[in-house]
Amino acid sequence: MIGAARIVATLAWRNLWRNHRRTLIMLAATTIAVWAMIFMTALMRGMVNDMVRDGVESLPGHVQVHHPAFRDDPSIGNTIPISDADIIAAFEAGGFAAWSSRINVPAMITSERETRGVTLFGIDPALDRNLTFVADGIVDGRFLVDADDKGLLVGRKLVETLETALGKRVVLMSQDPDNEIVDRGFRIVGVFEANLESQEETMVFAGKATVRNLLGVGDRVTEIAILGDDYRDVEPVYRKVVDLLDAESGAGDVEILRWTELNTYLGTMLKVMDGFVLIWTVVIFLALSFGLVNTLVMAVFERVREIGLMLALGMRPISVMSQVVLESLMLLAIGLALGTAIAWATIVPLEDGIDLSIVAEGMEFFGAATVLYPELTVFDVALANIVVLTLGFFASLSPAWRASRYEPMEAITKL
Amino acid sequence: MSTVRCIDLCKTYRQGEQDIKALDHVDLEIDKGGFVCLSAPSGGGKTTLLNAIGGLDIPDSGEVWIDGQRIDTLSKGRLAKLRLSKIGFVFQAYNLIPVLTARENVEFVMQIQGVPPAERGQRSSAILEEVGLAGLEDRRPAEMSGGQQQRVAVARAIVSQPALVLADEPTANLDSRTADDLMGLFVALNRHHETTFVIATHDQRVMAYAKRLIKMLDGRIIDDIRQQAA
Amino acid sequence: MSITLRLAWRNLWRHPRRTWLTMGAMVFSNVLLVFMITLQIGMYGLMIENTLKVLTGHMQVQAKGYKDDMKMRQVVPDIRALSAKLRDALGLETVSARASAFALASSEERSFGIQVLGVEPRYEPLVSSLPGLVKAGRFLADIDAAEIVVGSVLARNLRIRVGDEITLLGSGRDGSFAAAIATVAGIFESGVTELDRSIAQVPLVFFQDVFFMDGAGHQIVLTATDLALVGAQQAAVAELLPDGDGLTVYDWDALQPGLRQAIQADISSAFFMYAILVILVAFSVLNTQLMSVLERTREFGIVMALGVSPGRLGRLVMLETGLMGLLGLLAGASLGALFTYYFTVNGFSYPGMDEMAKAFNLPAEFYPRVTLLTLTLGPLAVFVFALLSAVYPALRLHWLHPVEAMRAA
DSSP states (O other): OHHHHHHHHHHHHHHHTTTHHHHHHHHHHHHHHHHHHHHHHHHHHHHHHHHHHHHHHHTTSSEEEEOTTTTTSOOTTSOOSSOHHHHHHHHHTTOOSEEEEEEEEEEEEEOSSOEEEEEEEEEOHHHHTTTSSHHHHEEEEOOOOSTTOOEEEEEHHHHHHTTOOTTOEEEEEEEOTTOOEEEEEEEEEEEEOOSSHHHHHHEEEEEHHHHHHHHTOOSOOSEEEEEOSOTTOOHHHHHHHHHHHHHSTTOTTOEEEEHHHHSHHHHHHHHHHHHHHHHHHHHHHHHHHHHHHHHHHHHHHHTHHHHHHHHHTTOOHHHHHHHHHHHHHHHHHHHHHHHHHHHHHHHGGGTTOEEOGGGHHHHHHHTOOSEEOOOOOHHHHHHHHHHHHHHHHHHHHHHHHHHHTOOHHHHHHOO | OOSEEEEEEEEEEEETTEEEEEEEEEEEEEOTTOEEEEEOSTTSSHHHHHHHHTTSSOOSEEEEEETTEEOTTSOHHHHHHHHHHHEEEEOSSOOSOTTSOHHHHHHHHHHHHTOOHHHHHHHHHHHHHHTTOTTOTTOOGGGSOHHHHHHHHHHHHHHTOOSEEEEESTTTTSOHHHHHHHHHHHHHHHHHHOOEEEEEEOOHHHHTTOSEEEEEETTEEEEEEEOOOO | OOHHHHHHHHHHTSSHHHHHHHHHHHHHHHHHHHHHHHHHHHHHHHHHHHHIIIIIOSEEEEETTHHHHOOTTSOBTTHHHHHHHHHHHHTOSOEEEEEEEEEEEEOSSOEEEEEEEEEOTTTHHHHOSTGGGEEEEOOOOSTTOSEEEEEHHHHHHHTOOTTOEEEEEEEOTTSOEEEEEEEEEEEEOOSOHHHHHHEEEEEHHHHHHHTTOTTOBSEEEEOOSSGGGHHHHHHHHHHHSOTTSOEEEEEHHHHOHHHHHHHHHHHHHHHHHHHHHHHHHHHHHHHHHHHHHHTTHHHHHHHHHTTOOHHHHHHHHHHHHHHHHHHHHHHHHHHHHHHHHHHHHHOBOOTTHHHHHHHTTOOSSBOOOOOHHHHHHHHHHHHHHHHHHTHHHHHHGGGOOHHHHHHOO
């Protein structure tokens, strides 16, 4: 058996290089196809991952906890029914990558010139530093010092529209739980940049305690945001948060959501992406398979006589079949190796990011940032390889079967 | 026990509109160690008979026995096995697998049989030397002359010491000197190994080597001559 | 049928399996291309229409810079008169003036920051889909009534119903404090949460009074008779604008640059996919035609010895490829049209599409329409590349030496 397998492999390999022109054309096609599969997938993955990362960052967190009514009605009336002290005590012990309890309410921001609607965040800088992009995004001024900080962080774009500047005062207006309009002047102490312009336009940050005083809500928060280790595997964090809150008294009435539920567009995107990668890989393979089968049919046709000879000498039909299938798989394997290598070689130099700022607003329309970081994953490379080899195997069966069914004598005498 | 025994073989082909009787009630028995020439004009049925004996073609009716085993009723797989162990073939031309070297062509059958590499090497070297191809073991068919190619084919046919070697026009593509050399080789092998040879040919000089000459016409045996071999 | 054509046709069918397989590659790619291009172009059209018809319109007259900064003082003076003038001069009803401000909207119980639009009740429904989406109450009627139409999410969050009152607090054009009370006339529901949460409309004159606009507004929204006519009508509008007020007219592309860029970004990734499909077909054809030429070396040698020029033989090879390509084109385009037509009737959708579609103002189910362009674009590209890939095999004939060729096995 081993002898037969060896001779089959030898024959397949040598036959592959008999018509080197044809083999090279087919190899080039396979290489391009494999490259296209992996390269395109890496670009798409990169884009979706950027979107998801930015999205998760601006949520922020992989899991969020709110009052059940808060998401539909983001009012300070809908705070989480647990004191912040209890929340901090519980979550500090949770061992999360990062987490924060915060207040976020709709507010109006007014400069001397202009008025805009924004979301006001009351944050504890110590907690939020690792959670939001804001700490790293400060381009002018400083980040907040502590929860009692009286300063305000404003996005670069909003500073422009309000015609204000670092160090100037703006007024924030919102409502307290009794629906009384409350307002307070803030000095802009920091200006931040974000990946998406909409974030720069609609988010402002102040100290948690300062915002609490303004709104008169005591020891309450509207949102707990928790960051896990990997956004793709959010379940462990989710379970832990559920367990933590189950232990809290009076916590029956909170809504705990994963980011895929918080931003269903992104959640769907990630799922659709997996489907897309598979469809794209299969479609490309199918386009390639016509050429592959064609090549095999030709190869078998040219070798009718020697196949007949092998059968006449006592080679089993299954061995003849394996020989053709193996030849095809060898061709595909080389194409896969080359295609994967070239894909790697073309993606690695691009991993610092592809600048798409010419279509920046278009990318924002998709919810994506302007620098695209292609992402080459082992999974996608493996998928391309498995799809090509598996489908290649099935595509080769028909010509191989025909070869093994030749009548030895007819084949030998055929001219 | 005879090596080959054919009983009442019939085989009809359709060619265009016509039915051609390639074998018409053929009875034949060949003893062990025989050296038989089948001679017939083109279309006389000699190739068909040879193929029936080699299990490459199934007759319409009748029986074929090789070494006491009936073969016309065997499955394809069993036939392949039988050919592997009992029968060696030498064809008219295109006898070798183009991508394999002389040695690999000779070892081909042994490799399928699962003979261990060391033994394979030994046997192929010995047999290649015997057919006069020492030093050419690593050449591919395209790098050898027609006579050398046929010698490789003969070496392959006899390397697994089959009871029977079937040769179909083995000299058709050879010049007369090379053909003589090849027939000399057949005779020597027949003598040393007691291998039975059945050779289909219409070459007069080949027939001269035969101990027994069977003439066919229109699918029937018309003459069966025992003669003194040259 | 000329002898060359007949010869080409017969040569094509010497290896029927090979020809079928090569054509199969063409047909496969063509069907995919027809379907994908039709889907894509159709979706772009819908995406543009649906995005623009909400608020943007096809063109807007604004003070220069307003679209980027949206500042209260970047105004179009005497906006109703200019709007009327444009309507008359263009003979176009679909012209409506707007003013816009950010304000805090408060009910008895709640307050939220929103964008308040002052609109012309008579003309707004002609340029925007929002008035048609009023689900409770009615749209605005009088141009100076203290009425307001709000989005459904905002209404829910403010806990108000039709007939309730809303207080608006904001800054006027000059930066001074502006406040007003308006009665809720209607509630619209667009299905886009952002809009339903953050937009309210009031009559233009009422808006001008509240925010001290002094007859001015911010945008005149125009909808052209057809998206394709925007360019011409934009020029006509530009002619009609008064000098010296710093006014300009932007087309939808300037107003929503994201839209065209999103389409461009999508087109380039789609183009990459199409190119790969076409290239793979080209390789298939190259392989087939090269084999077909190589195996006929002997035959070509004979006819060349008889005096047939290599150029002529080259043309024969090209003709064979052309015939094969034509068959692939016809079969591919027909099958592609049929395949796409199935979705024209039954609608096209994939799991997760409703969620994605919402983000691009698209319906959850899509009914693609095959047009001549979408039908022929892909298959023609495949045809051209098939021909190009046969050039090398055809050129090889020039290097053929008759005597050597005849000796070839």
